[in-house]
Amino acid sequence: MNRTIKKVAVLGSGVMGSRIACHFANIGVQVLLLDIVPRELTADEQAKGLTLEAPAVRNRIVNSSLQAAVASNPSPLYRKADATRIKTGNFDDNLKDIASCDWAIEVVVERLDIKQSLYEKVEKVRKPGTLITSNTSGIPIHLLAEGRSDDFKKNFCGTHFFNPPRYLKLLEVIPTPETDPAVVDFLMHYGDLYLGKTTVLAKDTQGFIANRVGVFAMLDVMQNMQKLGLTVEEVDKLTGPVIGHAKSATLRTSDVVGLDTTINVTNGLAQGLPNDEAKEVFQLPDFVQKMGENKWLGDKTGQGFYKKVKGEGGKSEIYALDLATMEYKPSQKVKFPTLESTKLIEKLSDRYKVLVGGKDKAGEFYRKMFAGLFAYVSNRIPEITDALYKIDDALRAGFGWEQGPFETWDALGVQKGLELAKAEGKTVAPWVEEMLAAGNSTFYKVSEQGAKQFYDPESKSYQAIPGVENFIILENLRSAGKVLWKNSGASVIDLGDGILNVEFHSKMNAMGSDVIQGLMKGVDMAEQGYEGLVVGNDAPNFSAGANLGLVYMFALEQDYDELNLMIRQFQQAMMRMRYSSIPVVGAPHGLSLGGGCELNLHCDRVVAAAETYMGLVEFGVGLIPGGGGTKEMTLRTAAKYEEGEPEFNLLRNTYMTISTAKVSTSAAEAFDLGFMRRGDEVAVNSNRVIAQAKAAALELASAGYTQPTQKTNIKVHGTGALAMFLTGVHAMREGNYISDHDVKIANKLAYVMTGGDLSYPTEVSEQYLLDLEREAFLSLCGERKTLERIQSILTTGKPLRN
Numbered sequence: 001m002n003r004t005i006k007k008v009a010v011l012g013s014g015v016m017g018s019r020i021a022c023h024f025a026n027i028g029v030q031v032l033l034l035d036i037v038p039r040e041l042t043a044d045e046q047a048k049g050l051t052l053e054a055p056a057v058r059n060r061i062v063n064s065s066l067q068a069a070v071a072s073n074p075s076p077l078y079r080k081a082d083a084t085r086i087k088t089g090n091f092d093d094n095l096k097d098i099a100s101c102d103w104a105i106e107v108v109v110e111r112l113d114i115k116q117s118l119y120e121k122v123e124k125v126r127k128p129g130t131l132i133t134s135n136t137s138g139i140p141i142h143l144l145a146e147g148r149s150d151d152f153k154k155n156f157c158g159t160h161f162f163n164p165p166r167y168l169k170l171l172e173v174i175p176t177p178e179t180d181p182a183v184v185d186f187l188m189h190y191g192d193l194y195l196g197k198t199t200v201l202a203k204d205t206q207g208f209i210a211n212r213v214g215v216f217a218m219l220d221v222m223q224n225m226q227k228l229g230l231t232v233e234e235v236d237k238l239t240g241p242v243i244g245h246a247k248s249a250t251l252r253t254s255d256v257v258g259l260d261t262t263i264n265v266t267n268g269l270a271q272g273l274p275n276d277e278a279k280e281v282f283q284l285p286d287f288v289q290k291m292g293e294n295k296w297l298g299d300k301t302g303q304g305f306y307k308k309v310k311g312e313g314g315k316s317e318i319y320a321l322d323l324a325t326m327e328y329k330p331s332q333k334v335k336f337p338t339l340e341s342t343k344l345i346e347k348l349s350d351r352y353k354v355l356v357g358g359k360d361k362a363g364e365f366y367r368k369m370f371a372g373l374f375a376y377v378s379n380r381i382p383e384i385t386d387a388l389y390k391i392d393d394a395l396r397a398g399f400g401w402e403q404g405p406f407e408t409w410d411a412l413g414v415q416k417g418l419e420l421a422k423a424e425g426k427t428v429a430p431w432v433e434e435m436l437a438a439g440n441s442t443f444y445k446v447s448e449q450g451a452k453q454f455y456d457p458e459s460k461s462y463q464a465i466p467g468v469e470n471f472i473i474l475e476n477l478r479s480a481g482k483v484l485w486k487n488s489g490a491s492v493i494d495l496g497d498g499i500l501n502v503e504f505h506s507k508m509n510a511m512g513s514d515v516i517q518g519l520m521k522g523v524d525m526a527e528q529g530y531e532g533l534v535v536g537n538d539a540p541n542f543s544a545g546a547n548l549g550l551v552y553m554f555a556l557e558q559d560y561d562e563l564n565l566m567i568r569q570f571q572q573a574m575m576r577m578r579y580s581s582i583p584v585v586g587a588p589h590g591l592s593l594g595g596g597c598e599l600n601l602h603c604d605r606v607v608a609a610a611e612t613y614m615g616l617v618e619f620g621v622g623l624i625p626g627g628g629g630t631k632e633m634t635l636r637t638a639a640k641y642e643e644g645e646p647e648f649n650l651l652r653n654t655y656m657t658i659s660t661a662k663v664s665t666s667a668a669e670a671f672d673l674g675f676m677r678r679g680d681e682v683a684v685n686s687n688r689v690i691a692q693a694k695a696a697a698l699e700l701a702s703a704g705y706t707q708p709t710q711k712t713n714i715k716v717h718g719t720g721a722l723a724m725f726l727t728g729v730h731a732m733r734e735g736n737y738i739s740d741h742d743v744k745i746a747n748k749l750a751y752v753m754t755g756g757d758l759s760y761p762t763e764v765s766e767q768y769l770l771d772l773e774r775e776a777f778l779s780l781c782g783e784r785k786t787l788e789r790i791q792s793i794l795t796t797g798k799p800l801r802n
Contacts, residue, residue: 005190006102007031008030011122012108013035013107022165023076034090066086076166078665078668079668095121095125104131115136115144116146120147135159137160137207141157155179155183157174157184158172158202159171162397170197172209173191174202194684212269213376213377214398216281223285230365231320244401244408251305258297258299267284303328307319319331338358338359341354346507352408370420377391440462474690488514498701499698500534508543510548510549519535527582533582533585534690536693542592544594545594546594548793551781555787567774567777570595571770583605585604585693587606588612594627597617608689609683614663616661620793622789624780626777631752634769635711651717651721655749658749717755718759721750744780752769
């Protein structure tokens with residue numbers, strides 16, 4: 001369909017509406033955000049002599065909502081300045097402006113009569129063909145469009161975003177029988193490519209897909225908690241990262257979302273699902289009803305399953321609700337033998353068999369939980385969707401699960417999961433046993449070409465998952481035998497079309513000697529008959545930085561020769577990438593810190609996921625960037641000198657970025673901080689990053705990429721600039737803003753960035769700056785305070801201020 005979305009109207013500015021507006025602004029779309037006109041003046045407005053006709057009053061609700069959204073943390077915006085793309089107004093004065101919009105998204109209160117009344121007004125002012133969608137999570141989509149014109153119905157659909165819209169990737173698209181199929185195709189494509197969403201086509205059933213299954217899973221956990229006498233803390237320990245779910249797990253997540261939301265959604269599902277085989281699960285437990293009556297709704301009321309209390313000395317302590325007494329008590333640490341036995345199992349898929357095999361209460365809990373989940377999702381096909389992969393997509397993108405229910409079942413073994421369900425008295429849908437009887441032992445498989453396929457119960461065959469041809473999924477390529485070389489920390493994978501990929505698989509993708517070896521091997525192989533190289537992975541984060549454990553070990557033993565060799569090899573690897581004969585493209589996402597940032601600084605091009613948090617954070621552990629990061633940022637700053645801005649100002653800005661360990665809150669902000677530059681790209685959908693990076697490498701190669709030469713003309717300012725920095729650092733120390741150790745680090749950084757002992761501005765080479773950088777790094781490794789900071793990071797995950 002030939003549609004272009006230039007301007008969107010968001011009708012309703014509550015928590016969801018204002019944040020949906022912000023996300024459209026993130027991707028460059030103009031937004032009209034509207035809400036109701038207040039009926040009464042506030043005391044402040046009365047004191048100012050305003051009337052209900054004053055524009056500031058008429059737009060008070062929408063403006064307050066937008067301001068609250070912009071000020072919230074985490075921010076719904078890639079950049080604060082993106083908010084300028086949002087124009088506010090109200091339904092009485094500005095509804096007519098919808099005529100200039102290409103898409104109107106309704107996000108008002110969950111009442112059918114209110115929504116239908118608004119649609120009646122919208123239809124009078126919209127232009128024919130304008131998309132109209134609803135973000136409802138509980139009202140059947142087909143009821144919303146009743147009474148509207150054929151053109152309205154043709155262009156009407158449900159588009160269910162999840163909160164917060166910037167960060168949760170799920171967008172459920174729910175058509176009615178009257179929705180034009182071309183509209184559905186457009187929304188599926190637009191949500192994926194432009195909004196960065198995992199777009200899932202859902203049937204118009206109660207709760208759609210994600211909430212139907214996700215809320216069932218949450219309530220089933222609560223009921224199993226009661227049956228087994230588990231505590232709040234125990235349940236959250238059992239249902240968190242150990243099974244690939246969010247750190248907030250089940251009950252803490254309810255506190256964050258709001259127990260009132262849980263209650264409302266559950267009641268809606270209970271009323272709308274009289275024939276559900278597990279309808280008893282949707283009956284709220286007594287303790288949830290009691291919490292609702294007490295207004296113990298979670299973070300919004302200060303207490304829910306948990307609450308913060310002031311302990312001795314005013315220090316905050318976390319208390320948890322005792323469900324037996326309905327009183328709060330100090331939160332207790334949780335230990336189960338079953339959990340202890342999984343501590344050394346890195347791969348999520350390998351943990352499930354150990355968890356369900358546990359002989360303690362934890363094992364019993366997991367057997368009940370997985371049995372209930374597997375049976376429930378099997379019976380939702382074809383009720384809520386015809387394709388099982390959509391359930392997995394929805395739970396991963398909407399609830400943050402690392403693996404969806406069917407993927408989890410596959411990892412445990414389909415036959416094993418079936419036996420588990422039967423042992424717990426659960427009824428699995430007949431099609432699962434039919435699948436197994438036909439010799440099909442998994443829900444998913446990978447073709448020889450590396451394409452993931454799913455089992456389709458209707459055709460009784462494996463089908464290609466549509467849309468994934470736009471993605472490159474490294475796991476599928478590994479399964480298809482595309483790994484050309486591998487060591488303990490990295491792999492070289494053939495992406496096809498003459499492009500190789502270096503993937504990290506160390507813990508947190510930290511960059512140690514094995515990863516450096518992989519990078520060098522990748523460049524060597526690519527130069528021998530390939531077109532280019534991508535550095536990317538499909539782990540949760542690109543790289544948390546260099547292997548601090550190795551740095552700490554060498555520094556503690558005062559083995560400076562080994563430390564010097566390690567840093568030199570890191571620098572050489574970065575320069576090898578930068579000055580290879582083939583284009584190298586970085587594909588960062590998530591955390592790209594320290595060495596991970598330095599790697600991308602040395603790529604010919606960067607294709608970053610929109611949610612990329614990039615920064616040189618070495619200052620926080622008592623060091624300066626030592627893998628070429630200080631050199632590269634100094635070089636990039638010097639390249640801007642000809643643009644006319646005062647040189648010292650540019651250098652000071654870069655110095656402050658490094659010395660304050662600034663991390664971008666998005667890829668957009670990485671441009672502002674100088675970590676990304678003109679020509680680099682952003683992929684809003686993180687699933688597209690490696691495919692887009694491959695395309696960038698091919699583009700560079702086909703444009704006639706030639707091997708660059710190292711720069712020898714980098715302008716540095718010598719002792720004049722150094723004196724300026726030293727004076728500023730001294731003033732910061734005098735004001736007690738930084739510690740004595742911070743002074744040492746800051747002065748070392750200034751020394752490198754200004755070129756060291758040079759009495760006047762001079763042009764130097766990259767190698768000159770690399771040598772200064774390495775010397776400064778090594779000298780700081782010998783500082784006791786630096787070792788204390790590194791030890792703190794390694795043991796607690798938090799830097800020590802000293």
